Amino acid sequence: MSKIRIGIIGYGNLGKGVELAIKQSCDTELACVFTRRDPKALKILTENVPVCSINDIEQYKGKIDVMILCGGSATDLPEQGPKYASIFNTIDSFDTHAKIPEYFAKVDAVAKSGKNVSIISVGWDPGMFSVNRLYGNCLLPDGKDYTFWGKGISQGHSDAIRRIEGVADAKQYTIPVESAVEAARSGENPELTTRQKHTRECFVVSKDGADKAKIESEIKNMPNYFADYDTTVHFISQEDLIRDHSGIPHGGFVLRSGKTGVNGETSHVIEYSLKLGSNPEFTSNVLVAYARAAYKLAQEGNFGAKTVFDIAPAYLSPKTGEELRATML
Amino acid sequence: MSKIRIGIIGYGNLGKGVELAIKQSCDTELACVFTRRDPKALKILTENVPVCSINDIEQYKGKIDVMILCGGSATDLPEQGPKYASIFNTIDSFDTHAKIPEYFAKVDAVAKSGKNVSIISVGWDPGMFSVNRLYGNCLLPDGKDYTFWGKGISQGHSDAIRRIEGVADAKQYTIPVESAVEAARSGENPELTTRQKHTRECFVVSKDGADKAKIESEIKNMPNYFADYDTTVHFISQEDLIRDHSGIPHGGFVLRSGKTGVNGETSHVIEYSLKLGSNPEFTSNVLVAYARAAYKLAQEGNFGAKTVFDIAPAYLSPKTGEELRATML
Numbered sequence: 001m002s003k004i005r006i007g008i009i010g011y012g013n014l015g016k017g018v019e020l021a022i023k024q025s026c027d028t029e030l031a032c033v034f035t036r037r038d039p040k041a042l043k044i045l046t047e048n049v050p051v052c053s054i055n056d057i058e059q060y061k062g063k064i065d066v067m068i069l070c071g072g073s074a075t076d077l078p079e080q081g082p083k084y085a086s087i088f089n090t091i092d093s094f095d096t097h098a099k100i101p102e103y104f105a106k107v108d109a110v111a112k113s114g115k116n117v118s119i120i121s122v123g124w125d126p127g128m129f130s131v132n133r134l135y136g137n138c139l140l141p142d143g144k145d146y147t148f149w150g151k152g153i154s155q156g157h158s159d160a161i162r163r164i165e166g167v168a169d170a171k172q173y174t175i176p177v178e179s180a181v182e183a184a185r186s187g188e189n190p191e192l193t194t195r196q197k198h199t200r201e202c203f204v205v206s207k208d209g210a211d212k213a214k215i216e217s218e219i220k221n222m223p224n225y226f227a228d229y230d231t232t233v234h235f236i237s238q239e240d241l242i243r244d245h246s247g248i249p250h251g252g253f254v255l256r257s258g259k260t261g262v263n264g265e266t267s268h269v270i271e272y273s274l275k276l277g278s279n280p281e282f283t284s285n286v287l288v289a290y291a292r293a294a295y296k297l298a299q300e301g302n303f304g305a306k307t308v309f310d311i312a313p314a315y316l317s318p319k320t321g322e323e324l325r326a327t328m329l
Numbered sequence: 330m331s332k333i334r335i336g337i338i339g340y341g342n343l344g345k346g347v348e349l350a351i352k353q354s355c356d357t358e359l360a361c362v363f364t365r366r367d368p369k370a371l372k373i374l375t376e377n378v379p380v381c382s383i384n385d386i387e388q389y390k391g392k393i394d395v396m397i398l399c400g401g402s403a404t405d406l407p408e409q410g411p412k413y414a415s416i417f418n419t420i421d422s423f424d425t426h427a428k429i430p431e432y433f434a435k436v437d438a439v440a441k442s443g444k445n446v447s448i449i450s451v452g453w454d455p456g457m458f459s460v461n462r463l464y465g466n467c468l469l470p471d472g473k474d475y476t477f478w479g480k481g482i483s484q485g486h487s488d489a490i491r492r493i494e495g496v497a498d499a500k501q502y503t504i505p506v507e508s509a510v511e512a513a514r515s516g517e518n519p520e521l522t523t524r525q526k527h528t529r530e531c532f533v534v535s536k537d538g539a540d541k542a543k544i545e546s547e548i549k550n551m552p553n554y555f556a557d558y559d560t561t562v563h564f565i566s567q568e569d570l571i572r573d574h575s576g577i578p579h580g581g582f583v584l585r586s587g588k589t590g591v592n593g594e595t596s597h598v599i600e601y602s603l604k605l606g607s608n609p610e611f612t613s614n615v616l617v618a619y620a621r622a623a624y625k626l627a628q629e630g631n632f633g634a635k636t637v638f639d640i641a642p643a644y645l646s647p648k649t650g651e652e653l654r655a656t657m658l
Contacts, residue, residue, distance in 0.1 A: 020589060024470050045591070101655050121658055128464070130658045131642050132601075135457070137657070138618040138645035139611070141353050187604070260349060260614060262374070266606035272461075273602075275516065277595035282468070285589060289467040309643040309653050313460050316467035324638050326430050328462050329455045 004295045005031040006288070007060060007088070009080065010070035011042055011051075013248065014093070017284030018068050019045055025288055027318040031064050061087050065298075066291040068092075082106045085305070086114040089294045091287050093123040100126070100307075108305035117294045119306045123283040124274055125149070129254045131308050132272040136256025140268055143258020146184040148176035148197060152250025152279060160225045161202055164218050166210030169238060171245040173201045176252065184255045187267035200231040203245050205238045250279035289316040333624045334360040335617070336389060336417070338409065339399035340371060340380075342577070343422070346613030347397050348374055354617055356647040360393045390416050394627075395620040397421075411435045414634070415443040418623045420616050422452040429455070429636075437634035446623045448635045452612040453603055454478070458583045460637050461601040465585025469597055472587025475513040477505035477526060481579025481608060489554045490531055493547050495539030498567060500574040502530045505581065513584045516596035529560045532574050534567045579608035618645040 006028050008015045015033065022028045023046070030049050035042050039051040052060075067088040069080050073096045084090050085107045094103055100121055111118040121127065125147070133145055154174045161170035180197045183190040202219055206212055216233045219226055236244075251274040260266045276282040290308070293315035297306070314321055335357050337344045344362065351357045352375070359378050364371050368380040381389075396417040398409050402425045413419050414436045423432055429450055440447040450456065454476070462474055483503045490499035509526045512519040531548055535541055545562045548555055565573075580603040589595045605611040619637070622644035626635070643650055 017589070020591065024589065026470070097658065100658050101651065104654055126658045128468070128599075131464075133657050134642045134646060134653065135460075138621075138642075139457070139614050141355070141614075185604075187606075260346070260353065260607065260610040262349065266610050268606055268611050269602075269604040270457075271600075271602045271604075273598075273600045275514075275598040275600075277516075277597055278589065281589040281595050282597050285468050285470075292467075307650075307654060307658055309650065309658070310641050312639050312641045313463045313467075314638040317463060321636075321638065322430065324463065325433055325636060328466070329426065329429055329450055329459045329636055329638070 001027070003027055003029040004292060005029055005063065005065045006291055007032050007034060007064040007067040008070055009034045009054065009057075009067060009084070010076065011035055011044065012070065013280035014284060014287075015070035016045070017278070017280040018070060018287055020281060021284040021288040022046075024285070025292075025318070027292065028288060032060060057084070058087060064088055066091060066294050068287050068291055078103065081118070081120065082110045085111040085116055085118040087116070089116045089291075089298050090118040091122055091291050091294055092118075092120055093127070093283060093287065094121045095123065095126055097126065104305050104307070112304045115301075115303050117297045117303055117306065119290045119294050119308070119311065121307055122290045123286050124276070125252070127283075127286055127308055128274070129252070129272070132254040132270075133256070134309055136254065136258075136270050139270065140256050140258025140260075142260070142264060143256050143268075144189045146192070146197075146255040146257070147252065148181055148184075148255075149252040150174040150176050150198065150250065152252070152276070153245075153248055157200065157202075157225055160222060161204060161219055164215055166207050166215050167204055168207045169205040169241055171203045171241060173203075175199045175201060181253060181255075184253075184257060185269055185271065187257050187269045189257050189259075194228045195230060198229060200226055200229045202231065202233045203241055204233060204235050205241050206235055247277075248279045249277055251275045292316060292318065330356070332356055332358040333621060334358055334392065334394045335620055336361050336363060336386075336393040336396040337399055338363045338383065338386075338396060338413070339405065340364055340373065341399065342609035343613060343616075344399040345374070346607070346609040346611075347399060347616055349610060350613040350617040351375075353614070354621075354647070356621065357617060361389060386413070387416060393417060395420060395623050397616050397620055407432065410447070410449065411439045414440040414445055414447040416445070418445045418620075418627050419447040420451055420620050420623055421447075421449055422456070422612060422616065423450045424452065424455055426455065433634050433636070441633045444630075444632050446626045446632055446635065448619045448623050448637070448640065450636055451619045452615050453605070454581070456612075456615055456637055457603070458581070458601070461583040461599075462585070463638055465583065465587075465599050468599065469585050469587025469589075471589070471593060472585050472597075473518045475521070475526075475584040475586070476581065477510055477513075477584075478581040479503040479505050479527065479579065481581070481605070482574075482577055486529065486531075486554055489551060490533060490548055493544055495536050495541075495544050496533055497536045498534040498570055500532045500570060502532075504528045504530060510582060510584075513582075513586060514598055514600065516586050516598045518586050518588075523557045524559060527558060529555055529558045531560065531562045532570055533562055533564050534570050535564055576606075577608045578606055580604045621645060621647065
């Protein structure tokens with residue numbers, strides 16, 4: 001049986017993770033990596049697979065079954081998503097929640113006219129966490145949702161600290177407050193404020209002569225990012241930052257707590273949790289599973305933009321329905 | 330907007346739970362309860378809804394959108410599933426794992442020729458646990474599955490005890506071993522035996538003059554049910570059994586622990602857990618959510634037997650795709 005031919009656009013942490021995920025998967029193969037850099041300067045792990053300039057991508061129409069877009073949501077995907085959905089089946093991890101409806105509409109129109117399938121916002125949040133919020137809401141309609149993130153590195157918050165004057169480097173951990181997680185787990189449907197749910201811990205390398213007190217105050221009072229949280233700031237050396245904080249772990253919990261019974265007298269709690277050794281490597285595995293789904297949907301002629309909500313679980317598996325019913329139901 | 334008209338076959342714990350679940354749900358209404366008993370003798374909670382003899386069920390063709398079969402897997406469903414799939418869209422909770430492929434094939438043939446949708450084996454295991462085993466396997470192909478049940482009442486094990494000579498009544502709790510759950514959560518992919526994963530705790534009411542030592546020994550040595558487990562037996566009075574063990578709580582955990590990275594150096598753990606105040610009430614909520622999916626699939630002409638693996642999450646929700654993307658992704 002021929003394997004699903006996958007292309008990767010962008011070879012950062014996510015692109016590398018997708019390359020590894022393709023290797024782990026029995027029915028996929030890497031066809032090509034596309035880059036904006038000089039292709040000759042890029043060394044990938046997989047042998048005998050070409051690295052091409054993104055400018056030559058159109059030559060690969062018909063030679064790649066699914067293209068996985070590994071760029072960022074701020075500037076790459078808003079341009080690349082609609083552009084490549086006209087040529088290829090695509091998967092992306094677009095995660096700017098507020099702009100998803102607009103992005104979906106754009107990609108949908110292009111994918112339909114190109115007779116392609118594009119599954120957008122794939123990963124763990126948006127992605128698996130979204131799926132679990134949806135299942136939870138459908139199974140316990142009279143209930144309450146809780147999403148906790150961490151302990152893990154937030155790229156956005158780390159970047160925000162790095163933009164402060166006098167900061168050489170920084171990493172920020174988002175940490176769920178254990179007592180808040182326990183309260184949500186209790187089934188009592190507590191109301192929890194932003195401050196009660198998460199704390200933020202920052203490891204900062206300051207430049208020589210920088211005013212540390214001023215940096216700490218700027219971090220703690222930064223609106224949206226830190227002001228609504230209990231934030232701790234540690235100043236450490238660049239060596240310590242590299243030695244102790246180079247991993248990219250993440251994870252979190254989605255809880256749905258709800259009531260049933262004649263008078264809502266029965267409590268139930270559904271909990272989905274992820275403990276991820278590497279955020280980009282797990283996200284990549286999710287992307288490749290959904291690439292398999294995109295391939296199957298395209299074979300069926302079910303074109304257009306989709307999200308994880310639209311994909312039946314069986315589409316993610318290399319096994320047949322018969323095998324799944326016999327072994328996993 | 331007209332609501333989805335649901336029929337219930339069988340008014341035991343599950344049938345009653347489905348009646349409550351329909352009330353909780355914004356887009357469903359109870360159309361009729363069908364019973365093998367004398368319909369006049371059955372009092373249901375919902376006002377102005379008829380109770381009919383199961384012998385008159387064919388008269389309801391076209392008046393019920395989805396029929397929820399609330400009988401047992403041993404004798405009711407093997408007969409009722411294929412029979413009613415020819416007349417109605419159906420949902421059932423068939424849970425004899427080994428016979429699912431055969432049951433699926435029978436129901437599929439009948440449902441297709443009757444132009445109906447039948448979603449079989451719906452509930453939490455098989456059901457939501459199956460879905461999570463499948464997602465876990467697809468997202469972490471290089472990994473290991475763990476399913477733990479409990480703490481909860483096992484109906485089958487309680488029944489097995491009640492069949493022993495000298496036993497008047499009994500309830501059996503299946504209890505996951507905390508250290509085994511922790512080992513699975515560690516991401517170390519431990520091998521766990523049956524005995525290491527669960528213990529069984531039995532509350533037994535003996536008949537006057539019965540030989541308690543003999544009963545205890547018969548329980549502990551019963552093949553398949555108890556012999557492979559560490560089992561504790563408590564003899565208590567009928568009053569205490571009723572007072573302390575009348576609830577039907579259940580739940581459990583599905584864990585998938587797996588590796589990624591160049592040499593499998595990164596660990597990840599996915600965990601799905603349920604803490605259910607009432608097993609039949611939660612199962613009923615799952616049945617009604619999938620009834621909504623069956624209704625939508627039938628509207629699309631996507632007939633035949635399905636399982637939870639074949640149902641995209643969005644089909645379970647009363648909300649539109651647009652609403653879901655804007656609020657839950």
